Structure formats: C-alpha cells, structure tokens
Amino acid sequence: MPEATIRDVARRAKLSVATVSRALNGFDNVSEQARERVTQAVRELGYVPHAGARSLSLARTNAIGVVLPDLHGEFFSEIVRGMDREASRRGYLLLLSNLHARAEQAQLALRAMHGRVDGLIVMAPHLKSEELAAALPPGVPSVLINTRDKPGAHAAIHLDNVAGVRAVIEHLSNLGRKRLVHIAGPAGNVDADERAAAVREACATAGIACEILHGNFEEQSGERATAALLERGHEFDALFAGNDNMAIGALQALRARGVSVPEQVAVAGFDDIPLAQHLGLTTVRVRIAELGERALARLLDSFGRGQDRGDELHAPELVVRATTGKVKR
Amino acid sequence: MPEATIRDVARRAKLSVATVSRALNGFDNVSEQARERVTQAVRELGYVPHAGARSLSLARTNAIGVVLPDLHGEFFSEIVRGMDREASRRGYLLLLSNLHARAEQAQLALRAMHGRVDGLIVMAPHLKSEELAAALPPGVPSVLINTRDKPGAHAAIHLDNVAGVRAVIEHLSNLGRKRLVHIAGPAGNVDADERAAAVREACATAGIACEILHGNFEEQSGERATAALLERGHEFDALFAGNDNMAIGALQALRARGVSVPEQVAVAGFDDIPLAQHLGLTTVRVRIAELGERALARLLDSFGRGQDRGDELHAPELVVRATTGKVKR
DNA sequence: ACGCTCCGTGTAACCGGTTACATGACGCAG
DNA sequence: CTGCGTCATGTAACCGGTTACACGGAGCGT
Numbered sequence: 001m002p003e004a005t006i007r008d009v010a011r012r013a014k015l016s017v018a019t020v021s022r023a024l025n026g027f028d029n030v031s032e033q034a035r036e037r038v039t040q041a042v043r044e045l046g047y048v049p050h051a052g053a054r055s056l057s058l059a060r061t062n063a064i065g066v067v068l069p070d071l072h073g074e075f076f077s078e079i080v081r082g083m084d085r086e087a088s089r090r091g092y093l094l095l096l097s098n099l100h101a102r103a104e105q106a107q108l109a110l111r112a113m114h115g116r117v118d119g120l121i122v123m124a125p126h127l128k129s130e131e132l133a134a135a136l137p138p139g140v141p142s143v144l145i146n147t148r149d150k151p152g153a154h155a156a157i158h159l160d161n162v163a164g165v166r167a168v169i170e171h172l173s174n175l176g177r178k179r180l181v182h183i184a185g186p187a188g189n190v191d192a193d194e195r196a197a198a199v200r201e202a203c204a205t206a207g208i209a210c211e212i213l214h215g216n217f218e219e220q221s222g223e224r225a226t227a228a229l230l231e232r233g234h235e236f237d238a239l240f241a242g243n244d245n246m247a248i249g250a251l252q253a254l255r256a257r258g259v260s261v262p263e264q265v266a267v268a269g270f271d272d273i274p275l276a277q278h279l280g281l282t283t284v285r286v287r288i289a290e291l292g293e294r295a296l297a298r299l300l301d302s303f304g305r306g307q308d309r310g311d312e313l314h315a316p317e318l319v320v321r322a323t324t325g326k327v328k329r
Numbered sequence: 330m331p332e333a334t335i336r337d338v339a340r341r342a343k344l345s346v347a348t349v350s351r352a353l354n355g356f357d358n359v360s361e362q363a364r365e366r367v368t369q370a371v372r373e374l375g376y377v378p379h380a381g382a383r384s385l386s387l388a389r390t391n392a393i394g395v396v397l398p399d400l401h402g403e404f405f406s407e408i409v410r411g412m413d414r415e416a417s418r419r420g421y422l423l424l425l426s427n428l429h430a431r432a433e434q435a436q437l438a439l440r441a442m443h444g445r446v447d448g449l450i451v452m453a454p455h456l457k458s459e460e461l462a463a464a465l466p467p468g469v470p471s472v473l474i475n476t477r478d479k480p481g482a483h484a485a486i487h488l489d490n491v492a493g494v495r496a497v498i499e500h501l502s503n504l505g506r507k508r509l510v511h512i513a514g515p516a517g518n519v520d521a522d523e524r525a526a527a528v529r530e531a532c533a534t535a536g537i538a539c540e541i542l543h544g545n546f547e548e549q550s551g552e553r554a555t556a557a558l559l560e561r562g563h564e565f566d567a568l569f570a571g572n573d574n575m576a577i578g579a580l581q582a583l584r585a586r587g588v589s590v591p592e593q594v595a596v597a598g599f600d601d602i603p604l605a606q607h608l609g610l611t612t613v614r615v616r617i618a619e620l621g622e623r624a625l626a627r628l629l630d631s632f633g634r635g636q637d638r639g640d641e642l643h644a645p646e647l648v649v650r651a652t653t654g655k656v657k658r
Numbered sequence: 659a660c661g662c663t664c665c666g667t668g669t670a671a672c673c674g675g676t677t678a679c680a681t682g683a684c685g686c687a688g
Numbered sequence: 689c690t691g692c693g694t695c696a697t698g699t700a701a702c703c704g705g706t707t708a709c710a711c712g713g714a715g716c717g718t
Contacts, residue, residue: 665714672708673706677702
C-alpha cells in the first residue's frame with residue numbers, strides 16, 4: 001500500500017481533486033452527496049493528508065521552531081513545557097533543535113528550520129549579537145529569549161536579572177551579612193554576565209564585600225568552587241550562586257566540611273527549579289514555564305499584526321527559604 | 330524582500346535551476362565557474378533553501394515526530410534530552426507534540442505528523458491497544474515506548490517493570506519488612522498497572538502482606554494517600570510508590586506526622602529522577618535519557634533495513650539509599 | 659424562448675525544491 | 689571528416705496538496 005494521495009481519493013470517489021480538497025477542508029460549496037463519497041473513499045484507502053505538501057502550498061506550517069542551548073535539566077523541561085502548553089492550546093507543533101555552542105552550528109540549525117516553521121523562538125545566551133543576527137533566517141518572525149541582542153532589533157524577552165540579584169543582595173544585607181561570594185555562570189553567557197555585574201553593583205551599594213568566581217551552571221562546578229574556597233580559607237558569610245544547580249552543589253560542599261547553613265553561611269540561588277523547594281534553598285523564582293508560554297504567545301500574536309520588536313522584561317521574585325533567614329522549627 | 334527562491338538564484342547567476350540545485354548539494358558535475366556564480370548569487374540574495382519544499386520532493390524530512398503524554402517534569406526533560414542528543418548527532422530534528430489524554434486527540438496529533446517526519450516515537454501508556462493502532466498513521470515507521478501494544482505488532486521498547494519491582498520487594502523483604510503499602514499510579518496506565526500487578530505477585534512470593542491504593546503519579550497524590558493511610562491507623566513498615574514523585578510526597582506526609590524513615594517505615598520509589606538522589610530515596614533507576622536515546626537510535630537504524638517489529642526490554646536497576654537500609658553516619 | 663444568476667464541479671497552475679532525460683559542445687579514434 | 693563518448697548544462701515533470709478560473713446545468717424572471 002504505497003501511501004494514498006488526494007488523487008487516489010479523487011479517483012475512487014469519482015470526483016476531482018478540487019472537490020475532494022474542498023470537502024476535506026469543510027468548505028460549504030460541496031454537495032452532501034460528494035461529501036459522503038469523499039469520506040467513504042478516505043476510509044477505504046486509509047488516506048491521511050500529507051502535512052508537508054499542505055504547508056508548501058499554503059505557505060503556512062502550523063509549527064514553531066524552538067532553538068535552545070544545551071540546558072540543564074529542570075530549566076529545559078520547564079521552558080519547553082510552557083511552550084508546549086501554549087502551542088497545543090493554539091494548534092501548533094514544536095520543532096525542536098538544540099543550539100550547539102559554536103556559532104556556525106547555530107546558523108545551520110536555524111536555517112534548517114526555514115520552510116518548516118512559521119516562526120522561531122531562539123534562546124542563545126552565549127552568542128554575540130552579530131553572530132545571532134547572521135544566523136537568523138531573514139523573513140521568519142522570531143522571538144528571542146535572553147540574548148545579547150540590540151534592543152529594538154527583534155522581538156525579545158529578557159529576564160530581569162538586575163532586579164532578581166538586587167532582591168537577593170538586599171535580603172542578605174538585611175540579615176547582616178557582610179562578606180559575600182558569588183559563583184557566576186560561564187563568562188560569555190549573557191545571564192551569567194548580567195548577574196555577576198549586578199552583584200558587584202548591588203554589593204557596592206549595600207556596602208558588602210564581594211568576591212566573584214566562575215562555574216559553568218552545573219551542580220558540580222558549584223561544589224568544586226566552594227570546596228576550593230574553603231580550602232584556601234576564604235572567609236565569607238553569604239554565598240550567592242548564579243543558578244540553583246550551582247547553589248545546590250555549594251550546599252553539599254559546605255555540609256561536607258561541617259559549615260552550618262544558614263548560621264555560618266547563608267546560601268541563595270537563582271531560577272527556583274523544583275529541587276530548590278525541596279532543599280529549602282532561598283532563590284529567585286523565574287517561573288520558567290511562564291516564560292516559555294509567553295514567548296510562544298507573543299510570537300503567535302505577532303502573526304496577525306505587523307512585526308513586533310518590543311523588548312519585554314520578565315520579572316522574577318525572591319523566595320526566602322531555610323538556607324537564609326531563620327531556620328524554622 | 331519577498332523570500333528568494335532557487336529560481337531567483339538561477340536567474341541572478343544566469344544558470345538553470347538544475348545547475349543551481351546541483352551546486353548547492355555538492356554534486357561533482359558542476360564547473361568551478363558555475364559553482365562560484367551560484368555562491369555569489371546566494372550571498373547577494375540572502376537565499377536560504379526552503380526545507381519544506383525539499384522534503385516534499387525528496388520524500389525525506391530529516392525529522393522525527395515525538396509524541397509523549399503529559400509527563401511530569403523530570404521524566405519529560407530526561408527522555409527528550411536523550412532523544413535530542415541522538416537526533417542532533419545524526420542530523421535529525423525533533424517534532425514535538427504532546428498526546429492529550431483522549432484517544433481522538435491522540436489520533437489528530439499523530440496524523441498531523443504525516444508528511445512532516447520520517448518516523449515516529451510514541452509513548453502512550455494510557456491508550457488501549459486498538460486505539461493506538463487506529464491512531465498510528467500507516468506507512469510511517471514507528472517505535473513505541475511503554476505502550477499496551479501486542480508484542481510483535483510494532484517496534485517497541487518496554488521498561489522491565491517486573492524486574493524493577495521484584496528487586497525492590499526482595500530488598501525490603503531482606504530488611505525484614507512484613508507489611509507493605511504500594512501507592513500505584515492511575516489505573517489504566519500500563520506502567521502503573523504492570524507495577525501494581527508485579528507488587529502483588531512479588532509480595533505473595535516473599536510472604537509479605539500488601540495493600541494497594543491509587544495515586545496519579547503526582548507528588549501531591551502520594552502525600553494525600555499516605556496521610557489518609559496514617560489517619561485511618563493502617564499499620565505498615567514499608568511503602569513503595571509507583572514513581573519517585575509520589576514517594577517524595579509520601580516522605581513528606583510521613584515526616585509531618587513524625588513517622589521515622591527508615592526505622593518505622595522504609596520508603597522506595599521508581600524512576601530515579603535527580604531529586605531522588607538528593608533526598609536519599611531508594612528507587613529503581615530507569616536511565617530515562619538512555620531510553621529516549623535508544624528509541625531514536627532504533628528508529629533511525631530501521632530506515633536502512635526493512636521494518637523492525639522487535640520488542641526490547643529496558644532493564645532498570647535498584648539503587649539503595651537512605652530511605653531504606655541502614656542510615657549511614 | 660432567452661438571458662441572467664447561482665452553484666457544484668473540474669482543469670490546470672502554483673508552492674519550491676529535485677532529477678530523469680535531452681541537448682549541444684568538445685575531444686578523440688578510426 | 690565522421691561517429692562516438694564525455695561532460696556541463698537546460699527543460700520540464702514530479703512530489704501532494706490548494707485554489708483561481710472556467711464551465712455547464714438548474715432555476716428564475718421577462
């Protein structure tokens with residue numbers, strides 16, 4: 001059975017392809033009789049329309065391309081879940097591709113999407129502005145998340161890293177902490193860089209001493225950095241990691257050496273992944289799924305109107321738990 | 330700029346579309362001169378090939394459709410990550426759609442993939458065998474994961490629920506536990522049903538009393554079920570949840586009522602999500618990412634050869650942690 | 659009877675690529 | 689000089705849908 005096409009259906013129903021197409025798409029200028037013959041033939045042949053061909057002639061695919069960096073688990077699933085929720089609500093599919101580290105691979109991945117999707121959502125915190133511009137296929141509506149793009153060049157959603165960091169530092173300052181360590185994400189990553197810069201500034205404002213070192217957003221790197229810190233006898237009473245993963249690694253290192261949290265060192269992270277709640281980690285809640293949902297909604301909404309190039313700030317929120325503040329019970 | 334096509338490139342390079350196509354695809358029967366004129370024209374026009382059109386004429390899309398049920402976070406991200414890893418390694422994209430609970434929606438989702446993908450990976454633990462058969466588009470190679478399909482009807486990968494459950498029950502039995510409670514997943518879900526049946530059987534073999542109640546694989550349901558159990562004064566010294574989420578909920582309920590784990594009640598889960606490790610939960614490690622990777626690999630491998638209808642068993646492995654066995658330290 | 663509109667249907671072009679086959683230029687052996 | 693093979697290139701059909709436009713018959717008014 002070599003895959004029935006609409007022409008096979010037409011032949012079998014003794015009608016033209018035009019009528020079959022109209023019947024299948026629910027046009028009203030089709031006689032009852034023809035409609036029945038079509039559904040009959042479809043059933044007999046097990047015909048399923050070829051979505052690819054349909055997209056080609058309609059110039060509309062009902063799919064959205066999603067290009068993400070190689071994300072740590074929780075963040076990835078949350079953002080995809082948000083997009084998927086909104087997409088399936090509005091009848092779209094998601095075409096997924098991960099963006100490899102190198103810029104040329106990014107270009108390849110993005111171009112492979114041309115003609116398969118109606119729009120793109122791109123998250124590329126590690127690309128330079130011009131690399132990104134070169135890689136984006138022209139003429140495909142896009143929404144950028146946390147990229148280093150010039151404001152106003154594309155529709156974009158940014159996380160308000162500065163507000164999140166300020167809330168944490170103020171909180172730590174209110175607790176009377178004076179010597180902070182910040183484990184930043186990898187240099188070159190927008191979020192890592194923005195957060196680190198904000199930490200430096202907020203600490204200066206609050207009159208807190210601040211030491212910054214680098215991890216790579218993975219749990220292990222947080223653990224290693226913290227271990228090294230303790231090894232060389234650095235004194236600090238607060239540790240703020242660039243994301244929750246690293247904060248969790250730090251917690252392990254601290255506990256392994258018998259440093260009490262939060263008495264000796266208060267610990268905070270960023271993202272509020274589900275794990276954070278279970279471990280009682282103070283953090284900045286990002287509502288990742290909402291971020292994805294919003295990006296998709298914005299992209300789809302832009303289809304009707306002209307292009308959208310607004311910058312939107314996604315506001316995070318401080319969540320205080322046991323690793324700072326008083327220990328309950 | 331209304332989207333350059335290959336014909337525009339041909340016109341600009343003063344060549345035919347055939348030559349342009351050949352040049353772009355790296356055929357060797359193209360003169361050096363022509364090749365240069367093509368790359369020149371491509372650059373000037375900002376031409377990007379239309380992947381949809383290409384797929385149509387090649388009858389090959391380089392994309393794999395992935396249809397998953399509405400999964401809880403960790404499991405979802407792990408399995409997609411595994412697939413994505415293998416897919417990008419082999420030059421494929423992933424077209425994602427979540428399978429809604431109702432069978433007709435499943436059918437719609439699967440059909441929407443026809444003509445857009447070269448193959449399908451379907452995970453539908455809640456569909457009946459004939460619903461699934463009806464929904465699968467004929468002629469599209471597919472790999473099924475944890476479905477209620479007849480053996481040998483399609484290529485399938487199953488989790489060895491029985492082996493996993495047996496390992497847990499034996500472990501609990503070796504610890505001297507005599508009265509077990511199993512919080513199963515939702516009735517109708519293959520994995521939930523298989524695990525519950527295996528629990529019943531293994532307990533009988535081991536001479537353990539066993540009570541089974543139902544949750545829905547969400548953390549809260551595990552918490553509620555456990556709370557209700559304690560409320561009505563049921564006596565038990567072991568609790569085995571159908572997945573880690575519910576086990577974690579159960580842990581909270583137990584701790585909230587001052588029941589000590591593992592002294593009074595030993596607790597185990599299933600899946601080994603990252604959270605399990607952090608909470609010291611004894612569980613059955615599934616290596617979810619590997620499962621996804623394997624499904625994709627198997628699908629792609631089947632393209633060369635004829636169709637594949639083998640059943641494959643993915644073996645899980647017991648991981649003993651603090652919530653059973655002796656408490657270390 | 660004629661001409662009008664209305665409506666269901668069919669023909670064929672089109673979406674943007676690929677590729678079988680045709681063509682014409684060139685080189686070389688007989 | 690002819691005949692043949694080689695090779696780069698071009699023409700047009702094709703993938704499987706959609707749809708502008710043409711068409712023919714029915715129903716209606718005059």
